[in-house]
Amino acid sequence: MSGTGRDSLSPAARALCDAMAAVFPGPGDPAALRAAASASRGGGAEVASVRDAVADGVPVRIYDPAPGAGGGRPLVVFFHGGGWVMCGLDTHDALCRALAVASGAVVVSADYRLAPEHPWPAAPDDALTVLLWARAGAAGLGCDPARLVVAGDSSGGNLAAVTALRAPELVAGQLLFYPPLDASMEQPSVSEFAEGYFHTAAHMAWYWDQYGGDPAHPHVSPLRAPDLAGLPRTLLVLADCDVLRDEGLAYGRRLGEAGVDCGIHLVPGVFHGFLGLPLPAAAAAIGAAGAWVAATAAK
Template identity: 80%
Template sequence: MTVTRDELSPAARRLCDAMAAGFPGPGDAAALRAAVAAGAPGRPAGPEVASVYDTTAGGVPVRVYDPAPGAAGRPLAVYLHGGGWVMCGPDTHDALCRALAAASGAVVVSADYRLAPEHPWPAAADDALAVLLWARAEAQRLGCDPARVVVAGDSSGGNLAAVTALRAPGMVAGQLLAYPPLDASMGSESVAAYGRGYFHTAAHMAWYWDQYGGDPAHPHVSPLRAADVMGLPRTLIVLADCDLLRDEGLEYARRLGEAGVDCEVRLYPGVFHGFLGLPLPAARAAVAGAAAWLAATP
């Protein structure tokens, strides 16, 4: 008899299986959106934040989280939600944005960018850049330092954050990338290892890439294909060990480090893709660490 050890923690495995049981297969954007709107099992609510309001930024709907209205000189994070470029929005990522704002003291601007397949590439990337430009222009009014504006995002939002940093050289003080898809070729070893049985499947990821569109070799689609990453800002890459996207993040970190970029990788064992929003000790540690990194933006 062959015994295979599960690499997920028992708590993560329970959540993974419960989430996968209620999650549709790829192919129906409406069904996927309905599933994420219903929420993950036990997803915690975010902390209270002094001021939370919706507005527009460069024509893009955004939600602004300000933990200390009237303060000055703080960092500002443009947050780009995950969801395969197809689903999710400020509502699904409200708790995470609240946690980042409350723990870091930074203003967090959560972008409700256009979704595929109705709005394929480069719509989401253009919206992300528009919000960044707005954030730079409005930073002082929001009590922030224009030189301390960072881009952040999880999953497909991490892709958009990386793309935005590439498109706006010298305008971003940092990039926070949580388990980002960085190469549409999906050729890494972690895809083979974790493409099934860990909630986020290779079949889903391939379908998301197809809906998003664009040239897979273009660096503003696949940032790992960028010819030159020198001059990119300080970077924090947060990864789940049991994630098909793990190796793309590790490879990007290697390339950034070789180019002289201040890049830190935090790899969390025993968890799967999307863990930041879940009631797991690793998620609490990762969010706290990300908030501390954000607060330390020079």
């Protein structure tokens, strides 16, 4: 248990955290983790059009809240979380639906290859493939390619940040939900919330090990990038009780120092993964993120 005590979480979040931790496997068995993640998926908001497609070899799911609405809308390319090891289109279906409804944007969710079977750089290469495919087809989706936002939660937030680093000229915004950004795991929040908050430091260290790559490479650890100037406007949505909190805060500070328009939404009383839970804070955070996407201007 962290030294901050159980009262760091709201009562509702604490109840959910403890219930989830009681049934979620420890690190070490990808199959068990994948089974647990698949069992946790639930329903979501009604979206006018949801269809599956293939983006140059990468499976995707496309959410359109208003088909036939005409051009000019934002386009979100979304990468799911799950430690690069688990989850997929189905586990993040509800979150993508909520984001599409909240933003009015078309959301393209990418089913990138997973570790350890496909270690780095398979996932970021798939992410870039989907970005290029979505941008090329934006007009056909009723979207403005110059209003493209990359987004993701947890490890998917890492992939969104890496994609923005690799192709900043193609991205108008990056929406990062509690992303891992530094494989060194040296930030104070790693020890502060190491246990007792569902997503443990041991889980995160194991995920990094499965993912692979050089921990110092900026396409593994975006916080290690020597220069963040020229990156698109950014919104970081962070959980206050999370091992990853401080690296998100550090990335936000560095973006600001580099002249990037960066907002940080630090949500109190919640833990890693809260966006997928029945908490008022989750609905509020998704609503704010949707409004931010809707306000994304052409690059």
